[in-house]
Amino acid sequence: MQELGYNYRMSKAKTGTLTPLAERMRPAGFERLYGQDHLLGKGKILTQLIESNRLVSIIFWGPPGSGKTTLAMMLARHFDLPSTFFSAVLSGIKEVKEVMARAESHKRLYGKPTIIFIDEIHRFNKAQQGAFLPYVERGDIILFGSTTENPSFEVIAPLLSRTRVLVLQPLSDEAVGRILDDALNDAEHGLGGRELSLDPAARRILIDQANGDARRSLNTLEVAADLAGSGAIDPGHVLEAQQKRMLLYDKDGEEHYNLISALHKSLRNSDVDAALYWLARMIYAGEDPLYIARRLVRFASEDIGLADPQALDLTLRAKEAYDFLGSPEGDLALAEAVVYLAAAPKSNRVYAAFGKVQKDVEERPHEPVPMAIRNAVTKLMKEIGYGKGYAYAHDRAEGTTDMKTMPERLAGRIYYEPGVFGFEKEIKKRMEWWAGMKARLRDGKSGPES
Secondary structure (H helix, E strand, O other), X not given: XXXXXXXXXXXXXXXXXXXXXXXXXOOOOHHHOOOOHHHHOOOOHHHXXXXXXXXXOEEEEOOOOOOHHHHHHHHHHHHOOOEEEEEOOOOOHHHHHHHHHHHHXXXXXXXOOEEEEEEOHHXXXXXXXXXOXXXXXXXXXXXXXXXXXXXXXXXXXXXXXXXXXXXXXXXXXXXXXXXXXXXXXXXXXXXXXXXXXXXXXXXXXXXXXXXXXXXXXXXXXXXXXXXXXXXXXXXXXXXXXXXXXXXXXXXXXXXXXXXXXXXXXXXXXXXXXXXXXXXXXXHXXXXXXXXXXXXXXXXXXHHHHHHOOHHHHHHHHHHHHHHHHOOOOOHHHHHHHHHHHHHOOOOOHHHHHHHHHHHHXXXXXOOOOOHHHOOOOOHHHHHOOOOOOOOOHHHOOOOOOOOOOOOHHXXXXXXXXXXXXXXXXXXXXXXXXXXXXXXXXXXXXXXXXX
């Protein structure tokens, strides 16, 4: 835990080699935060908040090294509010609650909220995230949360509704290049006092391998500069530095964003061995196994769905097994789930269908429920037609009726179209059978077709 307002940009004379270059080069002013003009440009949301002197709770969503923590620090300094930094990986909810209680007292005494920044807020579970709600609602705290994961899936809805989600983009090549140039030229905080130059080919490699991550590019530059000593940093220095940095990234979990993407895409591509490899890499890097389990559960619903309904059950049981056993024994349950998911038939049909439904709900949020399927709980409701025409499916030999259950203006909508793999073939048969039965009833026929 540390104060958000703390200035990481200490001089080299004070820090020596103890503070990494990426920390020393955190920009002190908004003009040096490159690559997020959609948030800080003229008329953009953060510019408006700054100009109106109004601060709200914010979830910063973006890939590693895009500036989430830096931006939060800048806002805390600009608004001159008390602030505290937490890592959801290292801090417990008990510690957070103690700070929020102090924030409540501070608000009561001085009328000012406290900024509480939660790094990797998605690591807190739903109950833990819910602990922030009363303090945010009362204005005791302004919550800043950073996440590399989609907040729609990883942050509880009540908290999302009380915050603004700001999406940070991976840094462009131009932005990464400017950050590298600043580090080479800054004599106080960077490498400017070491008479170094950067070969254009080496610069290109640093930019290409950064993949939009400022921290990665600066960490590699720092190692390459140490290898060069003085003079020109050439491509050989950069390539050697990348090999040394890769191990550190893995051990610290900084490749989290890339590794989970590799696991997910290997599963989707039905590559069993690749999926097992990326699982092992994530575990070795120190990733939270329960985070991996959550992503496997999500994959079972999103990419396999009803092609193999057992996939969801198996991944949930793998999560329970890990909860019960822990590491390293529980790791095998995750490996079992990964093999099953990779080998399973794939279908995103339910995922796609639900996306279509959500679009209709957003565009037509107030479509009336058909009268026949409304619940008539009072005499008045019955008198005005609630429940009129309702047909109880179990009373019919066909097991269904031709009753209309969709809103009138959405009649005929097709959302779910089953695929041709796995159990969805059976679902397709069942849907066609029910559709045929309803058609017979509409034609005045009864009983299953002989």
